[in-house]
Amino acid sequence: MKKVYQYYPHILAFLGFILIALLYFSPVLQGKKLYQSDIVQYMGMAKAQTDFKAETGEELYWTDHAFLGMPTYQLGAHYPYNYIKKLDQAIRFLPRPADYLFLYFLSFYILLITLRIHPLKAFFGALAFGFSTYLIIIFGAGHNAKAHAIAYMPLVVAGVLLVFRKRYVIGALVTTLAVALEIQANHFQMTYYLLFLLAFFGVYYSIKAIRAKTYNHLFLSWGILLGSAIVALGVNATSLLATAEFSTFSIRHKSELTMQPDGSAKQTTSAMDYDYITEYSYGIAESLNLIFPRLFGGGMSEDVGIDSPVYQYVINQGASTEEAQKFASNVPLYWGDQPIVEAPAYLGAIVFFLAVFCLFADRRKIKYVFLAGIVLTLLLSWGKNLTGLTSFFIHYIPLYDKFRAVSSIQVIVELCMPILAIMGLQTFFKLEANDQKKYLLQTGLLFFGMVGLLWLGKDAFSFTSYRDQFYAQTDQGRVFLSVLIKQRQEVYTADLLRSSLFVGLVIGALFLAHKKYVSTIMATVLVGGLMVADLVLIDKRYVNNDNFVAAYMMEVPFQKSPADEYILQDKSHYRVYHPQGRLQAKTNYFHKSVGGYSAVRPQKADEVFIYQVEPQLNTLIDHINQTAMTLEKSLSVLDMLNVKYLLLQTQDNQDIPLLNTSANGPAWFVESMQMVHSPNEEMKALASLQAKKEAIVNAVKFPELAAKSSFAVDAMATIVLENYQPNYLEYTTQNNQDGFAVFSEVFYNKGWNAYIDNQLVPHYEVNYLLRGLPIPPGKHRVEFKFEPQVIQIGSRITIASFVLLFLFLGGGFYWNKRKKQKKEAQEW
Template identity: 55%
Template sequence: MKQIQKLYPHLLAIIGFILVSLIYFSPVLRGKKIYQSDIVQYTAMAKEQNDFRANENAEPYWTDAAFGGMPTYQMGAKYPNDFIGHLDDALRFLPRPADYMFLYFFGFYILLMVLKVDPLKAFFGALTFGFSTYLVIILGVGHNAKAHAIAYMPMVVAGIILVFRKKYIIGGLLTMFAVALELNANHFQMTYYLLFLLLFLGIYYAVKFILNKEYKELLKVGAVFLGALILAIGANATNLLATKEYADFSIRGKSELTFDAEGKKKTENTALNRSYITEYSYGIAESFNLIAPRLFGGGNGEVLNDDSSVYNYMIQVGASPEEARQFTQGYGKTYWGKQPIVEAPAYIGIVIFFLAILGLYHDKRKLKYAFLVGAIFSLVLSWGKNLSLVTDFFIDYVPMYDKFRAVSSIQVILELCFPVLAILGLHSFFTTEKEKQWSSLWKSTATVLGILIGLFLLKGMFDFSSDIDQQLLQMFNQGEDKSFGIGFIDALVEDRKSLYSADLLTSAFFVIITFVPLYLYSKNKLSHTTAVILVGLFMVADLVLVDKKYVNNEDFVSAREVDMPFVASPTDEQIMQDTTRYRVLDVAGYLTAKASYFHKSIGGYSAVRPQRMQELFDYQIVNNNLEVLNMLNVKYIMQTNEEGKEFATKNSEVNGNAWFVSKVRFVKSSDEEMKALNKFDSKNEVIINTLAENGQDFKGAENISKDSTATIKLTYHKPNHLKYISNNKNQGFAVFSEMYYKNGWTATIDGKEATILRVNYTLRGLQIPAGNHKIEFKFEPQVIKTGSFIALISSIGMVLLLVGGIYFDRKKIHNLK
């Protein structure tokens, strides 16, 4: 009975997390869905895959709808024996995005329990982690995989700490399942960043073990981690193996080209371009947004109201109230930081910061320093190109660091560490003698208020100008009145200064009102529970008031608008009247997924799009190389005229799905291969790199020929299965307008396996004997079969360990009695 009673506070906390998640995203209770821009793109990209799954009750693992063809491994493919995925589905039982919010709360609550924080403080601590502005913003824009991975981070940390505390059974089990769920979330950048924090925690505990000469215990810890990691990786083997296989094929792999699209020699040899990696770098001074959200103007979409200087300026120059309002909201760009796009500041909460400083002064546990180092480390790396010395070192020398972009997102580690420090500080404050409480309280209050006052006094050092100001000036100065633009920018700068001052004052206010209940408790004028509740409410209110400015009920729409995000335009409908198999190029929306929703597109939306297809676009298609479009079977080109009206141009020179050639041109490098595409006859000539996959297997080029009657026709097509009939009096070589991918695709001629060659930089080619033949391509990736078998064995092992762990743990408790 006592054991059951101990569960009541935790059960109440979980119910509270459910209610808070549903209340914050209350429109889900009315059947509405949040409109997430990234998920709209994903829905379009995955439509062909989802339609195939619904019609065939199977997975295609390949899509024709995007980038001319690519694996679906990073597009929501479902794998056999994915038992961890089923467990994850059970934990995410709430409507989206309330499910991710609940996971934020639940995972962080577990971590705080492991850190021996009482349930009430842990409840509020979990809420503050989940309401950290960045974590809410990514739900608003649809970075679901990122949110998913972040949500499981605290559980992983909790398991690691338990094992280091020699709780081998429960710690090992928690680590095993948490790591498995973290990997299943499938956002390897977030998982990669988590490793840095785990490294700092590992160093902290390893030093303790070594100083205490507990070498055997340290070996036990290592053995538990190794076993947990092996099974966690094994349970996710299919996705991990498939992703690893695909990585080099994508833009995350290193290009074989040694010159750029302008013909200049490349100076970098990183997986991603250095400027691309660091494009989103947090400004050093901008980092103070963490404690005062709109110091640098908030986000790009910040909206000024009728009390703003810009609005008043527009009224002064003769605009009507409605005109002034429209102009203010349209051109009043308050963000003046250095990042290209910012949805909202990454605000962690001034109360959280205040309590974290309190913890650094007050909490006696040395573990706090591991979290402090993790926070500082992530902050420094988030500066990216603004601290190039450090960033360049990591790009050049730290394994895999060059495979991820948007370095500012490493701040998720800081956003985990600071709430931990804050709740440790709050917990320690209430569990130590009264005379020490005041000392720590006034020091932390003075420190935080000192920082805020210092920022206020330094206001004059900033010019509050942005790169967009020059664009606005240029636009406004096209008229006769050149003074209008200058006046508008001056008013805009005043609004930026107002936001700067207002948020510093707001932060100071929250520090003071948080100080009051802590002070009253230290003087025995307020009860423990009342003080905790008040501080907890201040923590949550501080964050929610900011969150609601950026993600709120207005972001929800009907379920139909989310499930069917695009409506076919007249141009789309015109193209779709053509029932043959062809591809489409959307010139204006090459890196968007709308065309993929309705057509077979050579563009799309993906952070892991195929490397060679992207290079074809950068080096050839942007230069209007029609022969490349012909070989890609691009029959329709979607464009917009000067009035912004969409129209389609039909390419009558398109090569079709497959064709015989009469000439082979051999090259010996990817550089030569790309340059050969600059000028070639795609209908009669094929380019083969003899150093490419299977390129050395090509024999008998002198015997290749075609006559006027030679044909090859596509008779059956699904994304993962193609059939052709060929007729050629002579031995021939056929080019297929299908993306070459060396793993998984097999070809047969009359049932006998044939060697697929990569030709024309991206396409498939086959040597075909004289006569009539049946040709088939099938996509049956071995990596799926191998990975699924490993996942099955690993999942069985995890279940057996869980049952065994529970048995031995209960037996140990019984023996203690």
């Protein structure tokens, strides 16, 4: 009975997490869904593959509706034998996003229990982690994969700790499954950042083992962790291999071009350029909003209420009460340097206070591992504001330059700080009375000293940002800016007081416990309740019930416009270009689009528009026939991409369809090849390309094509697209001479194969990004099939890894059993 009783606190915590997750996101109980802008964009991108699977029952690994064509590996593709995904789905049994919030809680709770934290304190610690403002606001943006990966981070750390603490079998099991689930979450940036913290753990426990001369334990621990990592990678092999393969095709890889669109030389790294990587860099002083939420204004759309300078200013301008309230609910208070900020990454004043208390009072050296994780990732989150360190990591730390928005590395701070906080809270109750008072006083003096400095130093801040230059252009704007600055100053002061109040209340609760006026349990509940309330009150400003909508609004996020209806009447094969919305996914939802919404969009498709099309948009507009709504003169690049329709947006945001009558169609024979010798030359040649007559070929890549550069195309030569599926194209060709055909499809040799009369033949990259194929004379059947070997190879590795997993764990349990039996025999 006693053995069963010890699990009661964990069962209660589990049930509590379910209840709290559902209460926080209570609209899910009414069938509503959280409106998530990125998920809406994803649904636009994935619509074609979703429809294909619904119609055929087959998984689609290539979509024709985005960026001229791309693999679906980062668009929710499902792979064979992905049993880890099924496990993940079983764990996340609640409606979204309550499932992720529950996973935050549960995973962090397991980590704290592994750290030998009392269940009640671990319960509140899990809530503090889960309600960390950054972890909540990413739901509103639709960063589900990021939330998913963050949620498994504590579980990975727990597994590693178990192994290093000689709990080998359970440690191996937890580590293997946790790492497998972490990878399966499919946000490799978050997983990569976690490795920095795990590296600190590795160094710490290695030094500890070397000093203690427990080499067998050290080698065994590293062996188990290595084995766990290999198995976890193996069971995710298909996803990892497919992503690695596609990454060389995406904007996350180094460009072949060494020039800017204007022809000037550009500086390149092994992947993305420095400015793109560091575009979202946390301000150094701005980091204080981890403790004081709106010190830098909060977000870019804050509700300041009716008792505010902004509201009064609008009223004084003659606006109605309703108009003033509407204006005051959407005020750009944020004055930091990041381009877009929806909310501060607030982790809690109380969490910070208790974490500092831990650093003063806790004698366990493992606290320095978490401190190291906090310091390093905080420094890295400053990005371009700490150029030396950032440049070093970009140029010398493997894979660091594959990820942008360096400010998001701060998730490690969000992970480590609540751990230290709960360690600090538990330490408080273990201290002698004099030490409780001593460290409480030290921490209080430090915190309120910081508040005092910020209060007195308020005038050192300008309360303006580069975005405010817009207001300075007119007299009226300058008046409004002065009001906005006053509003920002009021919020600054208010949140200093707010954090001070919460910390003051916690000090009071701990002082009552110190004096024995309240029990340890009561004090824990008081402190934990205040800690959670502090966070939830901020969270609800940014993600609340108002963000939920009826389910159908997320299930069918886009409605056809008259322009869409008009274009969809055309049943031929073509593409659509929306100049004002190329990087949005609404067009993808209905049409085969040249653009889309993706952080890993195909690089060459992106570059063709940046270098060739967008600089000449004004030229296109000059050639519109307003009466017939046709394009009298197109760009050769658009023609070769088979862009038959353009969607032009009017001033009232209505789309107008524009017919490009000169689009080349699905395929055509060319008369000649223009040989170039570098990617730069290829790109430059596109500007003067006669796409219907010639093809550009990089002779360095494909020297075999240089032997014949001209072809006879007779008047009767034809290429007809007979059968079209996203992953299969069939053409019939007729030509009396040896010919060379260009296809308006993206060249991707990591899966697309060409066949002539059922015989596999090589095809080539032409015109920088399209497919070209030599075709012999006569009538032929030409096919392109998407046959990615990476799926087959990955599937085999996945199966083998699951076998290895069972052998690995079976061997571990057998070894543990034998060890136990040997110990019992020795006792006899």
